[in-house]
Amino acid sequence: xxxxxxxxPVRWYGRRGGHRLRKARRERLERLLPILRLARPAPGxxxxxxxxxxxxxxxxxxxxxxxxxxxxxxxxxxxPGTAMVGCEPYVAGVASLLSIIEREGLTNIxxxxxxARLLLGSLPEASIGRVFVLFSDPWPKARHHxxxxxxxxxxxxxxxxxxxxxxxxxxxxxxxxxxxxxxxxIRNPAFAWLAQRPSDWRRRPADGxxxxxxxxxxxxxxxxxxxxxxxxxxxxxx
Ligand SMILES: C[S@@+](CC[C@H](N)C(=O)[O-])C[C@H]1O[C@@H](n2cnc3c(N)ncnc32)[C@H](O)[C@@H]1O
Numbered sequence: 001x002x003x004x005x006x007x008x009p010v011r012w013y014g015r016r017g018g019h020r021l022r023k024a025r026r027e028r029l030e031r032l033l034p035i036l037r038l039a040r041p042a043p044g045x046x047x048x049x050x051x052x053x054x055x056x057x058x059x060x061x062x063x064x065x066x067x068x069x070x071x072x073x074x075x076x077x078x079x080p081g082t083a084m085v086g087c088e089p090y091v092a093g094v095a096s097l098l099s100i101i102e103r104e105g106l107t108n109i110x111x112x113x114x115x116a117r118l119l120l121g122s123l124p125e126a127s128i129g130r131v132f133v134l135f136s137d138p139w140p141k142a143r144h145h146x147x148x149x150x151x152x153x154x155x156x157x158x159x160x161x162x163x164x165x166x167x168x169x170x171x172x173x174x175x176x177x178x179x180x181x182x183x184x185x186i187r188n189p190a191f192a193w194l195a196q197r198p199s200d201w202r203r204r205p206a207d208g209x210x211x212x213x214x215x216x217x218x219x220x221x222x223x224x225x226x227x228x229x230x231x232x233x234x235x236x237x238x
Contacts, residue, residue: 010118015089036101038052068093068097073104131162135173135214136149148177158231164233168230
């Protein structure tokens with residue numbers, strides 16, 4: 001079972017297109033994306049991570065909504081032995097990540113240029129060592145809350161693909177989304193909140209990198225909250 005068999009259809013509310021890309025970006029996108037793209041397998045199929053990275057990766061980290069890609073690229077540069085999968089349907093964001101990948105010569109990133117929820121059901125069980133959901137769209141209006149990435153269904157999907165002990169890192173400057181996330185994750189028995197003291201959620205983890213939206217929030221005088229959760233150990237069959 002991959003979790004996709006009876007999954008309801010996923011509806012996308014964010015941007016995909018936008019301004020026309022400059023010629024160099026368009027060309028890079030056409031040249032590099034087909035090489036670095038993580039294709040979605042047929043329904044019920046499983047992504048072959050070893051084939052995607054050319055060898056079985058020792059660990060795989062996943063970023064949902066990488067935006068312009070600076071954070072994912074920084075993590076890839078800091079952890080060259082870790083395979084990174086980034087999900088982002090916004091074409092200009094993908095183009096931006098590709099320019100960083102080319103400039104920095106990064107070889108450990110693959111891109112799923114679509115809604116992460118479409119990938120989660122196709123990833124192998126217990127294959128992901130860390131997940132980043134950073135400054136995910138907060139959809140502040142109450143009638144739009146169901147569009148938020150953190151839902152009972154995505155948390156179940158994350159719990160399936162995350163390894164025992166894997167970390168889910170969530171950050172936002174929207175206090176309503178902080179409460180929503182704590183409320184949802186704490187109700188899910190697969191996760192435990194790692195915070196021991198206020199500095200754990202008030203400060204970005206020491207090995208984290210600032211994202212574009214975090215910088216924007218700081219520039220506007222807004223505090224960001226960093227939540228870290230651990231995927232609990234699975235119960236073993238007796
Ligand atoms: C507010 S931006 C933040 C971008 C980046 N993480 C940052 O902190 O600068 C949120 C991004 O998440 C992407 N996004 C939203 N929902 C997504 C999903 N289900 N799968 C993949 N990307 C998603 C959006 O396209 C957008 O680029």
